[in-house]
Amino acid sequence: xxxxxLDIRIVPPREKHPAIFRTFDALGEGEAFTLINDHDPFPLRxxxxxxRPGQFQWTYVEVGPVVWRVLIxxxxx
Amino acid sequence: MKLSLSAAAAPGLELEALDAACRxxxxxxxxxxxxPAGDGPTLAARVRASRVRVVALRxxxxxxxxxxxxxxxxxxxxxxxxxxLDEVTRGSLPKLVRVFADAGGTLLAGFGTDLEQVIAATAxxxxxxxxxxxxxxxxxxxxxxxxxSSGAVLLAARRHLRLVRLYGGGPEQHxxxxxxxxxxxxxxxxxxxxxxxxxxxxxxxxxxRWLAWLASRxxxxxxxxxxxxxxEVDVRDVEPKDRLGTILGAFRALPLGATLRITLDHDPSCMxxxxxxxxxxxxxxxxxxxxxxxxxxxxxxxxAPGAAAS
Numbered sequence: 001x002x003x004x005x006l007d008i009r010i011v012p013p014r015e016k017h018p019a020i021f022r023t024f025d026a027l028g029e030g031e032a033f034t035l036i037n038d039h040d041p042f043p044l045r046x047x048x049x050x051x052r053p054g055q056f057q058w059t060y061v062e063v064g065p066v067v068w069r070v071l072i073x074x075x076x077x
Numbered sequence: 078m079k080l081s082l083s084a085a086a087a088p089g090l091e092l093e094a095l096d097a098a099c100r101x102x103x104x105x106x107x108x109x110x111x112x113p114a115g116d117g118p119t120l121a122a123r124v125r126a127s128r129v130r131v132v133a134l135r136x137x138x139x140x141x142x143x144x145x146x147x148x149x150x151x152x153x154x155x156x157x158x159x160x161x162l163d164e165v166t167r168g169s170l171p172k173l174v175r176v177f178a179d180a181g182g183t184l185l186a187g188f189g190t191d192l193e194q195v196i197a198a199t200a201x202x203x204x205x206x207x208x209x210x211x212x213x214x215x216x217x218x219x220x221x222x223x224x225x226s227s228g229a230v231l232l233a234a235r236r237h238l239r240l241v242r243l244y245g246g247g248p249e250q251h252x253x254x255x256x257x258x259x260x261x262x263x264x265x266x267x268x269x270x271x272x273x274x275x276x277x278x279x280x281x282x283x284x285x286r287w288l289a290w291l292a293s294r295x296x297x298x299x300x301x302x303x304x305x306x307x308x309e310v311d312v313r314d315v316e317p318k319d320r321l322g323t324i325l326g327a328f329r330a331l332p333l334g335a336t337l338r339i340t341l342d343h344d345p346s347c348m349x350x351x352x353x354x355x356x357x358x359x360x361x362x363x364x365x366x367x368x369x370x371x372x373x374x375x376x377x378x379x380x381a382p383g384a385a386a387s
Contacts, residue, residue: 006266007078007274009103010246013317014343014369015259022263033266036078038103039318046350066103 004033008041020044024056024072032073034061040068048072078270079105081132083277086247086287096129098291106132108242108275111158113138117146121153132273133185133240134158139165144176144184151182159185159214159240162198170205177210185214185240190222195233202237214240217261220249220279224257231264239272241265246276248290249283311340313372321351324377328352328361331379338376344368345375357382 006023008016023033035041040063048056055075062069082104087095095107111120111134124131131154136147139160151158165173165186177184188195198213205211213234217224231238243258278287310327312320320341327337339345349363360382366374 003269003271004266005078005271006262007080008262009080010243010250010274010276011259011262012250013320013341016317017344017347019259019263022260023266026263026267036080037318039321042354043321043347043351046354047347050350066101 004031005036006033007036009036009038017044017047021051024048024052024074027074029074030076032057032071035070035072037068037070038066040064041070078266079132079273081106081108081273081275082247082291083108083135083242083275084110085135085277086284087291088284089288090291092123092129093127095291096127099130102291104276106130106273108133108135108273108277110134111136111147111150113140113143115146117150117153121150124154131156133275135242135275136160137164139168141168141172144168144173145180148177148180148182148184151177151184152180155181157183157185157212157214157239159187159216159242161216162186162188162194166198166201170201170211174205174208174211178208183210183212183239185212187214187216187240187242188234189216189218190224190227190230192226192229192233195230199233199237207237212239213237214242216242216244218244218279219258220245224261227257227261228264231261231268235268235270238270241270241272241274243274243276244279247278248286249279308335309338309340313340313342321348324348325351325355328356328377328379331377333379333381336376336378339374341373341375342371343373345373348375348377352377 006020008020011019020035027033045058048058057073057075059071061071082099084095084107099107107129109131133156134147134151136143136158139147147158165184173184186198188198202211215234215238278284308331310324312323315323324339331337339348345365352361352363360380362378362380364376366376
């Protein structure tokens with residue numbers, strides 16, 4: 001059970017994606033964080049697939065219509 | 078993290094209306110602003126009757142005559158009350174500790190992003206034996222504070238930090254420079270902070286925009302996309318959640334072979350991934366233009382399905 005939550009709604013646009021990747025990169029293997037957003041972050045999932053293939057698991061916890069929560073876990077090697 | 082809204086954002090709204098606006102925005106609750114001469118018991122009864130989700134209280138002034146009533150309200154509602162650090166340290170800390178402990182309430186001293194101030198505040202708490210009835214709140218002002226020391230401030234305050242109050246965000250977010258909020262939020266997240274983050278206006282002059290923002294989930298009060306020419310779209314004034322829809326709409330309206338020029342205030346790579354996810358393969362080509370740090374651009378050309386992408 002992850003206790004790390006990142007509410008990206010209050011981060012200015014140009015800092016959103018860098019903040020998400022910094023959080024992910026700071027995780028240990030097998031750890032996870034919950035991303036909270038005001039729209040479906042599906043493009044981000046593509047970006048994870050392109051830049052960190054095979055290194056993450058993506059699980060929707062809440063799917064709108066106002067708030068989206070995604071549990072993003074770092075795969076164990 | 079529980080994102081919440083201070084009632085300071087909409088001083089004229091009734092509690093119930095404010096709570097409804099928060100729900101529509103996906104916010105988790107409200108910070109009630111308590112007037113120095115406010116009627117605590119009546120307010121507590123109103124909150125309980127309305128089932129409004131109050132996550133914290135705020136008092137801008139605190140003295141011997143008001144501390145007791147604030148402590149009772151905090152205890153009655155089971156939520157912490159914050160006040161500016163100066164207001165807390167002006168009085169006697171042991172006395173405040175006792176008043177809040179007796180009422181079953183919690184007092185949080187609101188500090189700014191100033192390492193010396195935070196170290197002094199944590200030292201005072203530790204001298205007082207780290208009483209559970211007193212802790213710290215971070216009064217964060219990204220538009221007027223230097224956030225470069227925020228990592229050290231968080232490290233110093235972490236043990237006692239129970240509330241973060243962000244002056245800005247909401248409708249102010251897209252025009253704030255905001256440099257440093259991202260890294261700070263990452264540090265907060267990684268530190269395991271799970272408490273409330275309360276949004277509050279940075280200045281009274283911002284209130285009309287907050288009201289408009291609360292009144293509508295759409296982009297009212299937050300600007301809208303303006304086509305700056307044929308096949309051009311500038312989404313810098315569009316709320317982040319509406320940007321993708323705006324760009325996809327403009328792209329799908331393009332004639333075959335035409336190119337859409339997009340202007341943004343962040344790296345457009347995510348728009349490439351969004352197009353890749355939502356459009357059939359081979360129906361667009363994408364080119365990033367410029368590399369910030371303030372403005373980015375992209376060109377998207379609509380291709381016929383099956384045509385070779387250039």
